[in-house]
Amino acid sequence: MRIIFTILAALFLALPAAAQDGRVIVTVGGTGGGLETPPEGAQALFNTFEIDPAGATGFDDAAMADLGMVEIDSNLPGQPDTSATYSGPLISDLLTAAGAEGKAALPMALDGYQVTIPWDDLMEYKPILATHVDGKPMAIGQIGPSMVIFPATGDAEKDKTFGNLRVWAVFYVGTE
Numbered sequence: 001m002r003i004i005f006t007i008l009a010a011l012f013l014a015l016p017a018a019a020q021d022g023r024v025i026v027t028v029g030g031t032g033g034g035l036e037t038p039p040e041g042a043q044a045l046f047n048t049f050e051i052d053p054a055g056a057t058g059f060d061d062a063a064m065a066d067l068g069m070v071e072i073d074s075n076l077p078g079q080p081d082t083s084a085t086y087s088g089p090l091i092s093d094l095l096t097a098a099g100a101e102g103k104a105a106l107p108m109a110l111d112g113y114q115v116t117i118p119w120d121d122l123m124e125y126k127p128i129l130a131t132h133v134d135g136k137p138m139a140i141g142q143i144g145p146s147m148v149i150f151p152a153t154g155d156a157e158k159d160k161t162f163g164n165l166r167v168w169a170v171f172y173v174g175t176e
Contacts, residue, residue, distance in 0.1 A: 004175070005080075009067045009154065013086070013165075022060055022061075022062070023039065023040065023060055023061075023134070024039035024040075024042075024058035024059065024060050024143065025059065025060060025061060025064075025129075025131065025140070025144075025145035025146060025171070026052065026058075026059045026064065026094075026129065026145065026146050026170065026171060026172070026173060027039060027051075027056050027057070027058050027059070027171070027172050027173070028041075028055070028056060028057045028058075028059065028094060028095065028098035028100060028173045028175065029055070029172065029173070029175060030055065030103070030152070030174060030175040030176070031055065031056060031057045031095075031098040031099040031100045032055050032098060032099050033055055033056050033057030033098060033099065033123045034055075034057075035053050035054070035055070035056040035058050036053065036054055037053055038051075039058055042118075042171065043044060045110065045171065045172075046103075046172075047054045048070070048112075049103055049108065049112055049173040050125065050133060051062040051108075051172060055076060057097075057098040057099065058081065058115065059094065059098075061131060061137065063097075063130055064088060064089050064129070064146075065089075065095070065131075067089035067090070067093045067094060067097055068089055068090075068093065068168065069088060069091065069132070070074075070087065070090055070126070070128050071085050071086065071087045071088050072087075072128055072130070072149050072150075072151050073086075073110075074086060074149055074152070075086050076133075076143075081105050083136050084133050085133070085134055085135070086128065086130035086132070086133055086147065086149045087128070087129060087131070087132045087133075087135075088128040088129045088130035088131040088132065088146060088147075088149070089129060089131075090127070090128055091107075091117065091122050091127050091128065091129050091148070091173070092119070092122040092126070093113075093124055095119075095122070095175065097172075098165045098175075100175040102119050102132075103119060103175040103176060104116050104117060104118045104176050105117045105122060105156070105171045105173050105175065105176065106120075106173060106175065106176060107129070107148050107170045107172070108167070108172035108174065109167050109168060109169040109170055109171070110141065110169040110171055110174070111169065112134040113122045113167060114167070114174070115165050115167055116147075116176070117144070117148070117165055119145055123132075125151065125153065125162065125168065126150075126151060126152055127148055127149060127150040127162070127165075128148075128149050129146045129148060129173070130146060130147045130148075130149045130171065131144070131145065131146050132143055133147075140171075141169070142169070143168040143169060144168075145163075145169070145170070145171060147166070147167065147169070147170060148165060148166055148167045148168075148170060149166065150162035150163075150165065
């Protein structure tokens with residue numbers, strides 16, 4: 001059932017990248033922010049995953065760009081031989097701007113997949129919440145609206161661990 005819902009939600013939310021301007025593309029929960037209702041078009045997603053928007057903080061492209069864009073070269077999902085340049089704010093900066101400094105990040109994809117990234121790892125390894133790939137905004141419902149990207153460490157074991165924390169189609173970041 002969730003797969004069907006996710007496909008319908010992705011189709012409903014699929015917009016040309018340029019149409020994302022001004023729209024909340026990522027919501028950070030548990031921050032004491034002023035968001036009372038989910039972003040436009042996201043009510044069904046929030047209901048399905050039992051996300052309470054009260055006290056959350058919403059970020060549009062401009063707000064995320066204001067945090068500073070960091071670039072990381074990595075492969076495209078499912079295409080290990082295809083390189084791309086991802087850009088977006090550090091997840092630690094996103095949480096700090098939302099009032100959640102020191103908390104773990106719990107990014108959630110449109111299909112409900114969610115991981116936990118401890119604050120110490122955010123500070124040490126500097127992952128970003130990419131909103132652009134090769135200079136273009138990520139389209140909602142493909143790998144966007146945003147994606148967790150860790151920089152390569154040179155340690156094969158650690159890079160494999162971080163590969164498992166690479167969440168795409170992120171629309172919500174919980175905190176704990």
